[in-house]
Structure formats: C-alpha cells, structure tokens
Amino acid sequence: MIKYPVLNENAVIGVTAPSSGLPDFMHHYLVDIKKRFQNTNEIVIGQSVMTQHKAKSTDSIMRAEELNDFFTADRIDLIIPPFGGELALEILNKIDYDRLQPKWVLGYSDISTVLLAITFKTGIATAHGTNLVDLRGKYSDDTTAMWLEVLKTKVNEEVTQYSSQQFQSKWNHNQPTECVFNLDTPTEWKSVDQEAVKIEGRLLGGCIDVISHLIGTPYGDVKTFREQYIKDEPVIWYLENCEANPAEFRRMLLQMQYAGWFDNCSGILFGRTRVTESTEDYSIQDVYDDTAQDLNIPIIYDIDCGHMPPQITFINGAYGIVECREGKGKIKQMFI
Template sequence: MRPGDRVGVTSPSSGVDKSLNDRLQVAIHAVEARGYEVVVGACMDGSGHVSAPAPERARELTDMLTDPSIRAIVPPWGGDTCIDLLPLLDWDALREAEPTWLVGYSDNTTILTPLTLLTGVATVHGNNLMDTPYRVPDGLASWLDIVAMPPGATFTQTPPGRYRAQGFDDWQNAPGSDEFTLDTPGRWTRLDGDGDVRAEGRLIGGCVEMLCNLAGTPYLDTAPLAGDGLIVYVEACEHDAGTICRNLHGMRLAGFFDGATAILVGRTRAPGLRTLTQHEAVLDALGGLGVPIVADVECGHVPPYLPLVNGARAVVTHTAERDEVTQTLA
C-alpha cells in the first residue's frame, strides 16, 4: 500500500454502538494520518450482535474485497457469528480479484483464515481498527506497517516482555487512549519440554473458539499450505480450559495441525478448571504431535499485539535469551 490508497471499514460481525462512535473516529483518523483515504461501509450498526443481515454483510465485504480501488479492509473488531457469511461470499470473484489486504483477529479469523486457504491471498492476523490508535511497543509492528511493505519483504518482531494482565481501556470516556498499560512481565513458554526452538513454515491459524466450528469443512483445509511445513498459531479468547481442550482435540482430529513444524499458542485470560489449566489443555490435545509448542505468544486477545501474516514464510526462535518471529511476504 502507498499513501493515497483507500482503506475499507466494514463489520462482518459486530458493529459499533453509538456510545463508541468517538473511538471509531479516533481510529479512522489514525489510519488517515498514514496518508490513506478511509471508506466506511453501511454495515456498521452496533445495536445488535451483528451489524446487518448476513446477505448485506457478505455483499459489502465481497464488494470491498473485489473493488480495485480499495487496498485494505479492517473491521472495527470481531464479534460472535460472522460464520454465517462463509456460504454467501462470492468465492470465485474473490479468487479472480486483485489481492486486497484483510486485517483483524477474534471472530474475524472466521473469514481471514479461509480467505487465505481458499484463494491464496495473504491476510493479517493483528490488531483491529479500534486498537489501531495505540502506540506500538518497541520490537513489534502495526498492521499499518505490514501492509505498506513490498512483496518479498522480511521483518522480525520481538515481544517487549510485558503484557496487560487485567482489563481494557474505557473507550467511551477516554476515546483517545493511545498508550498500552503493560503491567506484567512475561515471556514465551515452551510447553512440550526444554531446549531451544527454531522452526520454519508458513503461518496459518486464529482464534480457537471460531476456527473449531470450521474444522473438517472445506473452509479450513490447510493442505494447500502444508507442503512448505506449517507454523500453526491458536489462541483462546474466553472459553474455559475444558472447552478449549475439546476444541483443539477436534481440530487435530480434523487434520488442522497436519504438517505443523511448530505450534504457537497465544497468551490468554481465559479461565482454567480446578484440575486443568489452559496450558495443560493445549498439551492434552496437541502434545502427542511431537512438535514444539510455544505458549504465551502475543497473538491473541491480550495486549500487546504481534501481527502474523497468514501464508507468509516464517522462522520462529525461542531460546533462554530471545523470543522472535521473522516473516517473509513471499
């Protein structure tokens, strides 16, 4: 992307309540400050759990993805049920269209991950529009940085070693919030054993609560990428450890982790059970795969955000001294 390009804003899942319109405008201005023109769609209503009926949301998203004047699309945030768009999207048109960046996380992974797997177009699992005004901690990148990189670019991210353990900013009363409160030290954690990790493969993944519903369907067939090896990343939003354990077992049985050279697990605030932690849930479901499993990665719902490009070639390194992921846009 270059200054002057257009960025589309639409809500494939949940829209924005009127009480948060000031934050929405701050986020739009943050994109405009990079020199882009922002185009806001009609599917933005935040009065219900979705922004518009499914056919309208699917039509608007398809129109933006196939509009050659729109170079990136970033929803305000996720939601709960954008799964209803999948059979309504014009997949043939999306395959034939000039590639457009799609950015987001949470429920947006229900669209992001299938879009990469079914069309071969890279997508960015990173901060949503409403998170965009935050200053990016040293070592990390914003989605705005990534979409401006040329084809073939290589970039490395190293987490800051701190995260936000509790709560979220009050955007209603402080719509201009632009500084993360990273109040707790924390590094990546190897779950499957000791020793250094260095793994290579193409990135693919997303939110467990969303992707588990696609396991075993044509929308989550990782075979098109698996020939180069896969670095699969998963993260839990809010479901307890028992539910996440079952979901990961189901995804494994459906072949989602076939070809994995390593698994990255996002840091989570989701609860454990009395006899099962979130880390133990991952090991129970995936420990038998025999590949490194690295947890507490900044690729989930806990700030800060380490954007990952679905389809990109990646090298992941975890040692006693350093955590890093290097991505190549090729």
C-alpha cells in the same frame, strides 16, 4: 503459490463489519480513528459499521455484500474491520471468493474466521493482528505499530518482529492510554520443554474458539489448500483461546488433530489467554503439555497474539521462522 497483496503509500482504508459493528456509544471512536489517520490515509466507512443488533452489525447478506464490494472496489486498498464479535461464520457462504482481488484484510478474534476461510479458499494471504479501534490512540506501542511495516512487505521480501516488552493483563476501556492499551505486565514467551525453540513453516491460525467451526466445511479444507498452495511444506499453527475452559480447549485441539489440520505441523504457537480456571484440576498448562506429547512437536505459549494485547501481525500463508529463547521471541516472515 500464495498470493500476497501489495500495499502502497497513502492506502485507502475500507472499514466494514463482517461480525460486529459499533453501537451508538462507540461512534466517537471513528472520530479518533479519522484523526489518527488524517495525514496518511483516507478512511471509507461502510454502512455496516454504524449499527449493532442481536450480536451482529446487520444481517448476513448485507455484511457479505459490503465485504465483497470492498474487495472488488478499485478505490479500496486495505480492509480493516472495527473489531471482532460473534457471528462472522454466518457470511462465509455468501462471500464471492472467485471475485476477490488480492487485498489485505487485517483483524483478529471473530474476524479470524473470515481471514482463514479466504486464505484456504483463494490462496490470498490475510493478516491476523490489531483491529481498527485499537489504532485510535495518538500512537501505537512498538509491537502493534509493526502492522503497517508487515503489510508493506513485498513479494520475495521478509520482515522480522520481536516479542513485546509488556502486555495488557486486563481491559480498562474507560481509561485508555495514549496508545490505547494499559501495558502493565512483563511479557515472557515460554516453551513446553523449557528449552530454546526454533521452528519454521507456513503460518496459519487465529482464534480457536471460532476457527474450529471451519472443520469439516468447505471453508476449512486444509487438505486442498495444502495441495493447491503450499504443497508439502510444514505448517506452524498460531492459536489463541479467548473463552474456552481447558476441557473445551483440549476438545477443539483434538478435533483439529483428528481432522488432519496438524498433519505435517512443525510446531504450535499459543497466544496469551485470559482463561485461568481449571476443569476438575485440568489446567491450560495441562492442555499445552498433552498436545505437545500427542503431536511430538515443539509448543511455544504466551506469545503476543489474541485478546491480551499487544499483537504481532501474523500473515496466513507466509513462510515463518520462529524462535523462543530465555523468555524472548522473534518471528521472521517471508513472502515467498
């Protein structure tokens, strides 16, 4: 059975940086974050958050120890890293999986490496969604704001989210809005066959650029995870491509397929991607088409997931029912 953390009112939020920390010029973000949460949540800032050197917040031992400490400290109720980065993979062999208490960890990008490894190794549900620095505004857009309601969902309850009205087509860090994002483009969920789609199964996923590196390691043992926690239930994979060109993207998906990650897969959800260039006329759309043909499953793409916000909060391990019709999307997650 999947272990769902319980989040109570006025939860204490622990901020640690398993991947990248905040360089000096970003330290003022913490002032905004504390102001945003001052009436609802205490914020505990880990030492790793305040530094950034050589593509990581600090050395892997300190990053792992701080994450382990936050997981086992009774004082901390919820863990939200500041954002992603590059080298979260370095700490996976230093996490004390046997001692982890069920607590929500929320994030995306490189953080999805840690999220998926924890769920695979322990059966503890983890949350793929907004990072902390994107919660520093005066308010959040309707899609982002759902993170709290999702994490407050209790065992045997369900929560429903809907596709956004607009998304952010490019980052403009120097001109954040009151909700941080510059939402400028209408959202449209699409299916490969251009028909209405409804799929269901256990949700698993993250940023394919980084989670693909779990394949063949003890932290990406999908077969054992299935046997121990979800038995013969189908899986819906949600994946987003941050930087890979179409050929690289296709290779990663094929590796997942050959490693058995897509066995008993009921469908794949692909987040919006910033990648627009083709590889010798081979496009991102070709990747979606070829994958759908290879696996003979429904594929929905341009969903609210990844590096083009806002983001739906996906729970690794939850049972999901996903619908896409006429450009709109709906996802129901059941904590069963």
